[in-house]
Amino acid sequence: MTGTRPVVVVVGPPGAGKTTVAELLADRLGVRVRDTDQDVEANEGETVQDIFVSRGEPVFRELEAAAVAEALRTHDGVLALGGGAVMDEGTRVLLADHTVAHLDVGLAQAAARVGMNTGRPLLMGNIRGQLKKLMDARRPLYNAVATFAIDTNDLSPDEVVDRVLKELGR
Numbered sequence: 717m718t719g720t721r722p723v724v725v726v727v728g729p730p731g732a733g734k735t736t737v738a739e740l741l742a743d744r745l746g747v748r749v750r751d752t753d754q755d756v757e758a759n760e761g762e763t764v765q766d767i768f769v770s771r772g773e774p775v776f777r778e779l780e781a782a783a784v785a786e787a788l789r790t791h792d793g794v795l796a797l798g799g800g801a802v803m804d805e806g807t808r809v810l811l812a813d814h815t816v817a818h819l820d821v822g823l824a825q826a827a828a829r830v831g832m833n834t835g836r837p838l839l840m841g842n843i844r845g846q847l848k849k850l851m852d853a854r855r856p857l858y859n860a861v862a863t864f865a866i867d868t869n870d871l872s873p874d875e876v877v878d879r880v881l882k883e884l885g886r
């Protein structure tokens with residue numbers, strides 16, 4: 717599939733709404749949606765959470781980087797990345813060549829959206845504290861790869877989709 721590329725790649729912290737918005741956006745554009753967390757789960761036959769527990773985060777990050785590279789080469793719709801995918805330098809280099817939407821969100825709304833039963837291994841124990849640490853460390857990385865950013869605070873998923881479409885000129 718040479719020359720295939722996503723219409724837009726969606727990045728941002730846990731709770732930014734990447735998975736939710738990517739699905740709605742793909743519907744509105746009439747294209748397919750793909751999420752690299754789901755790709756890793758399908759490839760490995762194991763949930764992200766279980767991979768973190770059984771094989772550890774570094775193994776997950778390697779699987780994730782490979783899944784992102786593959787999706788960037790072969791997916792022609794909307795692509796949502798896992799929240800931590802931008803920590804990989806090779807991934808950031810690849811993203812320089814793509815249209816990337818950064819969904820931004822403040823700590824309070826991210827924590828509220830993620831909730832208590834998060835299923836997100838990095839947030840277990842102290843959700844708000846962990847989320848703050850992740851968001852502070854990663855904000856510069858999301859900004860570095862982004863073509864544009866949307867502040868999703870106080871916006872519904874549909875309103876976020878409207879803003880992304882406007883940025884894409886669609």
Ligand SMILES: Nc1ncnc2c1ncn2[C@@H]1O[C@H](COP(=O)(O)OP(=O)(O)OP(=O)(O)O)[C@@H](O)[C@H]1O
Pocket residue numbers: 728729730731732733734735736737753797798799800829830836868871872873876
């Ligand atoms: N704009 C929004 N307003 C309110 N709730 C939202 C919004 N976007 C998403 N949500 C809700 O927040 C939760 C997290 O959304 P979602 O799973 O799409 O986030 P994510 O960015 O993909 O997270 P992760 O990095 O863990 O994959 C879901 O319950 C979703 O319904």
Ligand SMILES: O=C(O)C1=C[C@@H](O)[C@@H](O)[C@H](O)C1
Pocket residue numbers: 729730753764797798799800801835836837838850
């Ligand atoms: O922010 C993160 O580091 C993560 C986000 C999720 O999308 C999953 O990729 C996993 O739970 C790790």
Ligand SMILES: [Mg+2]
Pocket residue numbers: 734735736751753796797798799
């Ligand atoms: Mg997601």
